[in-house]
Amino acid sequence: MSNFSRQIRFTSSMIRGLQYRISRSFTTIEGHRPTIIHKQGLDILHDPWFNKGTAFSMTERDRLELRGLLPPNVMSNEQQIERFMADLKRLELNARDGPSDTNSLAKWRILNRLHDRNETMYYKVLIAKIEEYAPVVYTPTVGLVCQKYSGLFRRPRGMYFSAADRGEMMSMVYNWPADQVDMIVVTDGSRILGLGDLGIQGIGISIGKLDLYVAAAGINPQRVLPIMIDVGTNNEALLKDPLYLGLQQHRLDGEEYIAVIDEFMEAVFTRWPHVIVQFEDFQSKWAFKLLQRYRNSYRMFNDDVQGTAGVAIAGLLGAVRAQGKPMIDFPKQKIVVAGAGSAGIGVLNAARKTMARMLGNNELAFESAGSQFWVVDANGLITEERENIDDDAKPFARKTKEIGRQGLREGASLVEVVREVKPDVLLGLSAVGGLFSKEVLEALRGSTSTRPAIFAMSNPTTSAECTPEEAFSIVGDNIIFASGSPFSDVKLGNGHIGHCNQGNNMYLFPGIGLGTLLSGSRVVSDGMLQAAAECLAAYMTEEEVLKGIIYPSISSIRDITKQVAAAVITEAIEEDLAEGYREMDVRELRKLNKDELLCYVENSMWNPDYPTLIYKKD
Ligand SMILES: NC(=O)c1ccc[n+]([C@@H]2O[C@H](COP(=O)([O-])OP(=O)(O)OC[C@H]3O[C@@H](n4cnc5c(N)ncnc54)[C@H](O)[C@@H]3O)[C@@H](O)[C@H]2O)c1
Ligand SMILES: O=C(O)C[C@H](O)C(=O)O
Numbered sequence: 025m026s027n028f029s030r031q032i033r034f035t036s037s038m039i040r041g042l043q044y045r046i047s048r049s050f051t052t053i054e055g056h057r058p059t060i061i062h063k064q065g066l067d068i069l070h071d072p073w074f075n076k077g078t079a080f081s082m083t084e085r086d087r088l089e090l091r092g093l094l095p096p097n098v099m100s101n102e103q104q105i106e107r108f109m110a111d112l113k114r115l116e117l118n119a120r121d122g123p124s125d126t127n128s129l130a131k132w133r134i135l136n137r138l139h140d141r142n143e144t145m146y147y148k149v150l151i152a153k154i155e156e157y158a159p160v161v162y163t164p165t166v167g168l169v170c171q172k173y174s175g176l177f178r179r180p181r182g183m184y185f186s187a188a189d190r191g192e193m194m195s196m197v198y199n200w201p202a203d204q205v206d207m208i209v210v211t212d213g214s215r216i217l218g219l220g221d222l223g224i225q226g227i228g229i230s231i232g233k234l235d236l237y238v239a240a241a242g243i244n245p246q247r248v249l250p251i252m253i254d255v256g257t258n259n260e261a262l263l264k265d266p267l268y269l270g271l272q273q274h275r276l277d278g279e280e281y282i283a284v285i286d287e288f289m290e291a292v293f294t295r296w297p298h299v300i301v302q303f304e305d306f307q308s309k310w311a312f313k314l315l316q317r318y319r320n321s322y323r324m325f326n327d328d329v330q331g332t333a334g335v336a337i338a339g340l341l342g343a344v345r346a347q348g349k350p351m352i353d354f355p356k357q358k359i360v361v362a363g364a365g366s367a368g369i370g371v372l373n374a375a376r377k378t379m380a381r382m383l384g385n386n387e388l389a390f391e392s393a394g395s396q397f398w399v400v401d402a403n404g405l406i407t408e409e410r411e412n413i414d415d416d417a418k419p420f421a422r423k424t425k426e427i428g429r430q431g432l433r434e435g436a437s438l439v440e441v442v443r444e445v446k447p448d449v450l451l452g453l454s455a456v457g458g459l460f461s462k463e464v465l466e467a468l469r470g471s472t473s474t475r476p477a478i479f480a481m482s483n484p485t486t487s488a489e490c491t492p493e494e495a496f497s498i499v500g501d502n503i504i505f506a507s508g509s510p511f512s513d514v515k516l517g518n519g520h521i522g523h524c525n526q527g528n529n530m531y532l533f534p535g536i537g538l539g540t541l542l543s544g545s546r547v548v549s550d551g552m553l554q555a556a557a558e559c560l561a562a563y564m565t566e567e568e569v570l571k572g573i574i575y576p577s578i579s580s581i582r583d584i585t586k587q588v589a590a591a592v593i594t595e596a597i598e599e600d601l602a603e604g605y606r607e608m609d610v611r612e613l614r615k616l617n618k619d620e621l622l623c624y625v626e627n628s629m630w631n632p633d634y635p636t637l638i639y640k641k642d
């Protein structure tokens with residue numbers, strides 16, 4: 025559409041200006057160029073990208089034929105937000121007993137309606153109050169939203185490709201109005217958080233992830249696209265629900281399934297050759313296969329496999345430092361992992377590689393690193409005796425002889441494994457709420473570590489393997505604790521605080537996406553992912569980790585994302601993958617020193633400021 029192309033042209037010239045500024049100084053003052061639009065009056069007020077509501081100045085109201093269409097008192101940005109927040113604050117006052125599902129959903133509705141009518145203000149609120157509202161637009165409330173999506177759906181957001189669209193996708197992509205899309209988050213709804221198959225309703229997770237792309241990575245909201253690929257659902261309740269909005273058929277499988285995803289990938293990359301596609305919440309069965317299928321030919325990554333792995337590595341290294349040891353001691357950690365799905369296996373592979381690198385990066389080192397992990401799934405401890413073992417889990421199956429010596433056996437329960445292994449780290453990616461029961465946590469008291477670490481990473485809150493209260497009260501005040509969904513810190517008896525870190529892939533995926541975009545790399549390489557993880561690990565100071573703070577606060581997510589993106593770009597340049605982005609071609613990119621690169625990243629981030637609007641006839 026012409027609006028979009030105009031916007032894009034302006035952004036290009038802004039980047040040119042930016043290059044100039046980078047060469048002159050490192051200030052980040054963004055000149056606000058006007059935006060030319062081709063609509064007037066009510067059409068503007070009904071367009072969430074241009075609507076400023078009561079904040080339209082009188083001159084703009086005259087210029088855009090808005091006079092009389094709004095109440096006369098022009099509000100400042102601050103007043104506008106204050107008026108909006110009043111609704112949300114009322115809800116908070118009504119929720120004295122803590123957040124209830126009804127209350128969280130009510131907050132989501134209020135924010136979602138704002139998103140529908142005024143994008144700039146929505147992101148202004150989200151960025152300014154990310155600590156308060158990430159739990160509403162992202163985990164845990166987004167889980168609830170997905171569970172109820174068929175009922176909550178009002179206005180469409182994003183695109184739906186279904187099994188019924190086979191053969192049509194190449195033309196369907198042109199129904200999306202934007203000529204430029206930077207970031208797609210796609211799901212098939214088959215494993216939404218720890219809530220299982222939610223079919224088409226899983227689109228909520230793509231929307232939530234992209235909200236973080238805008239808020240944390242400053243991706244322009246006009247260039248993000250949430251996508252749901254509806255290949256059916258195996259959720260019997262949804263199949264029977266007459267109000268379910270998706271295809272009421274069982275999921276496609278095998279070649280038929282792959283054909284749909286192949287067609288989708290070809291279609292989106294034909295229309296937007298530079299887009300980055302993040303795969304989200306695909307059941308493990310497909311997560312790895314699709315990643316292997318596409319990662320060398322498309323700009324894509326799987327957040328659950330690769331983003332989670334990096335966040336876990338950063339946390340695991342933080343836990344080593346919190347024990348007062350150097351990171352290089354990581355290969356000595358004994359790690360029990362509960363869950364061998366896309367997330368668990370992703371973490372295991374990355375942790376093993378990291379250990380192997382520290383041990384000398386040879387075959388022997390890789391073998392030796394493998395012996396630091398004990399993996400427990402729904403059928404207990406995984407050993408070489410396991411029948412029909414998944415190829416992805418096979419490298420982590422324990423040898424029968426070895427575990428015999430440890431007093432363990434195939435299928436041993438989690439509590440038995442923890443009791444016998446006495447691990448330094450207990451990490452859960454099982455999607456089973458409460459899996460780290462009193463018995464399991466009591467067994468962890470026998471850990472040989474001075475500061476055992478517990479990662480209850482499953483989402484949403486109801487799927488967390490344990491709460492921080494349970495962990496601190498049963499295992500002890502000295503533990504390190506992280507959970508996937510947010511929990512409050514715990515007050516410990518001695519007046520100290522038991523820190524509840526949020527170990528969530530939100531600390532990496534926005535930076536991986538932004539870094540890939542700005543580097544112009546055609547693929548997301550292992551090295552780029554590793555650089556992202558190392559950057560997050562290095563973000564925490566010695567003082568913080570010794571206090572048990574191994575992940576940053578979400579309030580600094582924009583800064584973390586900037587650093588991660590710069591690390592990803594640097595690695596892409598080093599691996600000769602970078603091709604540059606728009607006017608910042610790779611030669612220019614190579615010339616930037618570290619500070620200049622950070623400045624370039626920051627200047628490339630979209631900020632939620634109302635642009636001056638100028639009307640021009642189409
Ligand atoms: N914190 C994060 O950033 C993050 C990132 C990705 C995924 N996750 C969470 O991880 C969870 C798992 O995701 P996934 O894609 O790997 O799911 P999945 O369903 O593929 O895997 C779950 C695994 O847990 C195992 N399991 C089930 N019951 C168990 C039990 N009683 N004891 C031990 N293991 C058991 C299953 O056998 C399977 O191996 C989800 O809740 C998801 O929200 C969190
Ligand atoms: O969505 C999240 O909060 C993290 C992760 O991607 C998950 O699937 O749980």
Ligand SMILES: [Mg+2]
Nearest residue numbers: 304305327328
């Ligand atoms: Mg996910």
